Amino acid sequence: MTASLKPCALPDTPLAHASAGLDACVHCGFCLQACPTYVNLEDENDSPRGRLVLMRRLLDGAIALDDPDVGAHIDRCLGCRACETACPSGVPYGELLEATRATMLPVRSLPLVARIVLAVFARESFLRPALFAARVLRATQIPRALARILPARLAFPFAMLASSAPHLRNTQGLNARRRAIPLARASELATSVALLDGCVMDGLFGHVNAATARVLLVNGYDVIAAPHQKCCGALHAHAGDLESARALARANIAAFELSNVQYIAINSAGCGAMVKQYAHLLRDDPAWALRAEQITARARDISELLAAVGPTQGGALPLRVTHDPPCHQLHAQRVVKQPLAVLAAIPELTVIPLDEADQCCGSAGIYNLIEPDTSDAVLAPKLRCIAQTHATYVASGNPGCMMQLGAGLLRSGSTTRVVHPIELLDASYAMKQRNT
Secondary structure (H helix, E strand, O other), X not given: OOOOOOOOOOOOOXXXXXXXXXXXXXXXXXXXXXXXXXXXXXXXXXXXXXXXXXXXXXHHOOOOOOOHHHHHHHHOOOOOOHHHHHOOOOOOHHHHHHHHHHHHHHHOOOOHHHHHHHHHHHOHHHHHHHHHHHHHHHHOOHHHHHHHHXXXXXXXXXXXXXXXXXXXXXXXXXXXXXXXXXXXXXXXXXXXXXXXXXXXXXXXXXXHHHHHHHHHHHOOOEEEOOOOOOOOOHHHHHHOOHHHHHHHHHXXXXXXXXXXXXXXXXXXXXXXXXXXXXXHHOOOOOOOHHXXXXXXXXXXEHHHXXXXXXXXXXXXXXXXXXXXXXXXXXXXXXXXXXXXXXXXXXXXXXXXXXXXXXXOOOOOXXXXXXXXXXXXXXXXXXXXXXXXXXXXXXXXXXXXXXXHHHHHHHHHOOOOEEEOHHHHHHHHHHHHHHOO
């Protein structure tokens, strides 16, 4: 006898369309200890398994879509996707989370700070002046001073901005920002790549983009310009604003199609995970689905491209470094060994293992701005683990993580600074060039 199924209370919504993913969950609980909010808050409703139950009850109509308690538990999810790595059943939790937020968005207003940030990042006419102003403010050193004297809640954003400044300016007298971004051919037969500029990467971490282009050239890739790029849309997708995410994705697909390159090099883990999701995001759009698939197939984390050719060995860089892999590199993209291969190409670099490196730092896009208390609770054990390494630098391949970790270290009085792994490799190449 076939059991009757409850009718869907939310037909033709993003959650209803993604509901097949809910059926994969067997409620085994392997996700619990992988989840930073469950570990820190010890509430089943703030675990992946608990949130999946809430999603199911929303679909069944047992809970109203505008229930404030359900909204709070969904909001508190970092979206780190560590549960996907731990899950033996392959539950697509990240897709379900975004679908749930998108379904709830029409009846729940986002926090004001989230609405402002998303509006700015969706419009280049707002974004470029905002990032320019941030760079000017950073150059004054005022954010660093305020980060040390203001109350914690006000100080943290200033500490994040201060920590985005280059920290490898002088490695044994070497200026790691020695050249502008080169757009050149390594050889006529070289593999062509376009760099995803990113918004925060381009606006606050331009030194990392420049280093990325130089490193690609050293390793035999042609670096081709891809103008007219927009924000990747990750922040909007994570917040449930799928329509804005799709609009931004279409603009980027068109930009990369014009560049006609073999690969898209991405040095921001969150952006990389998003671009690799374009095919899923636009799967129901007949005009863009195939185009999205083709761009998704070309997207590569920068470490994947370097590991594929075996990164060229650089000059000696006798530093103590620990590596903290971003969640959207480790869990969303499953890029694990490649960043370590990048660091292994640097002679005399001491890489110290980081305890609980698979745990989130609490950044999660703009999560640290809208859920600061939980973000702080997640960051605290990460800072303790970093302190235990006595490393000079923490290497992490995502701007949000770099700023989150950097702010925490700055506020704690630590002398450890955060850099991108590519900055280290670029400095190593410069050292080799200097010594030959």
